[in-house]
Amino acid sequence: MKLCITGGAGFIGGNFAHYWVNTYPEDRVVVLDLLTYAGNLQTLQPILDRPNVRFVRGDIRDRQQVEALFEQEHFDAVVNFAAETHVDRSVEDPEVFISTNIIGTQVLMDACRKTGVSRFHQISTDEVYGDLPLDRPDLFFTEQTPIHASSPYSAAKAGADLLVQAYHRTFGLPVTISRCSNNYGPYHFPEKLIPLMITRALADQSLPVYGNGANVRDWLHVSDHCTAIDLILRHGRVGEVYNIGGHNERTNLEVVRTILKALNKPESLIHFVKDRPGHDLRYAIDPTKIETELGWKPQYTFDTGILQTIDWYLTHRDWWERILQGEYQDYYRQMYKDRP
Numbered sequence: 001m002k003l004c005i006t007g008g009a010g011f012i013g014g015n016f017a018h019y020w021v022n023t024y025p026e027d028r029v030v031v032l033d034l035l036t037y038a039g040n041l042q043t044l045q046p047i048l049d050r051p052n053v054r055f056v057r058g059d060i061r062d063r064q065q066v067e068a069l070f071e072q073e074h075f076d077a078v079v080n081f082a083a084e085t086h087v088d089r090s091v092e093d094p095e096v097f098i099s100t101n102i103i104g105t106q107v108l109m110d111a112c113r114k115t116g117v118s119r120f121h122q123i124s125t126d127e128v129y130g131d132l133p134l135d136r137p138d139l140f141f142t143e144q145t146p147i148h149a150s151s152p153y154s155a156a157k158a159g160a161d162l163l164v165q166a167y168h169r170t171f172g173l174p175v176t177i178s179r180c181s182n183n184y185g186p187y188h189f190p191e192k193l194i195p196l197m198i199t200r201a202l203a204d205q206s207l208p209v210y211g212n213g214a215n216v217r218d219w220l221h222v223s224d225h226c227t228a229i230d231l232i233l234r235h236g237r238v239g240e241v242y243n244i245g246g247h248n249e250r251t252n253l254e255v256v257r258t259i260l261k262a263l264n265k266p267e268s269l270i271h272f273v274k275d276r277p278g279h280d281l282r283y284a285i286d287p288t289k290i291e292t293e294l295g296w297k298p299q300y301t302f303d304t305g306i307l308q309t310i311d312w313y314l315t316h317r318d319w320w321e322r323i324l325q326g327e328y329q330d331y332y333r334q335m336y337k338d339r340p
């Protein structure tokens with residue numbers, strides 16, 4: 001199989017590239033990534049020298065480049081992770097979210113149509129469903145929950161989902177969509193809650209908790225997300241949406257306290273700060289469809305996954321310290337200076 005992974009130098013795409021290359025070593029994998037601030041070639045370093053892995057620096061919005069690559073490679077499947085992903089950045093500057101998340105998805109699907117790709121898989125998010133109230137623990141997001149986005153980030157992701165479904169209905173493009181809950185694990189960029197809190201706590205810096213810390217997220221270890229995508233690619237029904245989540249709801253304050261306890265740091269580091277505008281209250285996935293239809297089962301609970309993740313950050317300081325120092329952006333230049 002010839003697989004294109006867009007956004008593969010980011011957190012989940014990078015983990016997925018590792019997963020695929022190690023699980024299906026005979027497959028050809030091409031990673032297409034613009035290397036924005038969130039992309040880091042060091043994440044791919046352990047697999048870059050494999051003969052059937054190719055990295056291409058490129059923009060999914062660049063129609064000419066994308067179509068030339070697709071005509072050259074003739075992919076069987078495309079998994080689209082490439083996106084602007086940080087909600088707080090989308091509040092500051094929505095425009096790039098609209099262009100990358102929506103137009104970029106359209107350009108990729110046009111290239112799939114032109115070159116006869118057998119499967120376009122869109123990595124979406126549970127944030128397209130909006131949020132659930134804190135006082136209704138009986139409510140969960142199902143695939144039938146109406147789209148009801150809150151932030152420019154989730155609205156742009158929702159726009160892309162609608163376009164993917166329209167390309168399936170109108171042009172017969174063979175698509176699938178997955179909507180996963182919050183991920184955590186290795187190679188997570190330290191602007192997001194869990195890696196931010198781990199790296200700041202290690203430096204005895206204050207931990208900024210938005211509002212009163214009561215907002216709830218449903219945390220899934222990134223490796224469980226990867227196995228779910230694999231199942232959808234191999235056995236999922238074309239045109240379908242699959243929700244992915246493992247019933248691991250925690251308040252933000254619970255998450256931060258768990259990290260402090262594991263690192264043996266004091267709760268006095270917690271600092272409540274002004275809330276995020278439009279802050280979603282609670283996300284919670286009902287994973288019945290992917291469990292019953294595809295037999296997916298997560299390997300990690302939050303309690304086991306968070307300890308594995310903290311351990312990874314302790315043993316891979318070089319990876320995140322280079323990010324905090326900004327050095328990771330020189331890495332591409334160094335790695336590729338002799339490769340035209």
Ligand code: NAD
Nearest residue numbers: 007009010011012034035036038039059060082083182183
């Ligand atoms: P990330 O921000 O870590 O990585 C995004 C990657 O996309 C980066 O490598 C970046 O360089 C690349 N990129 C950005 N714009 C690009 C462009 N125009 N062309 C090519 N590449 C570009 O994101 P992530 O957390 O790994 O998320 C990956 C996908 O999963 C996203 O689509 C996101 O919406 C979705 N998702 C994330 C989560 C989560 O908890 N992180 C949960 C559910 C769904």
Ligand code: TYD
Nearest residue numbers: 087182191192193194208209210215217252
């Ligand atoms: P984040 O990792 O940005 O993911 P998302 O907003 O996509 O769910 O944030 C997770 C939760 O943590 C969210 O409720 C906002 C909160 N949060 C903080 O309290 N402090 C922070 O510094 C950050 C980055 C997030």
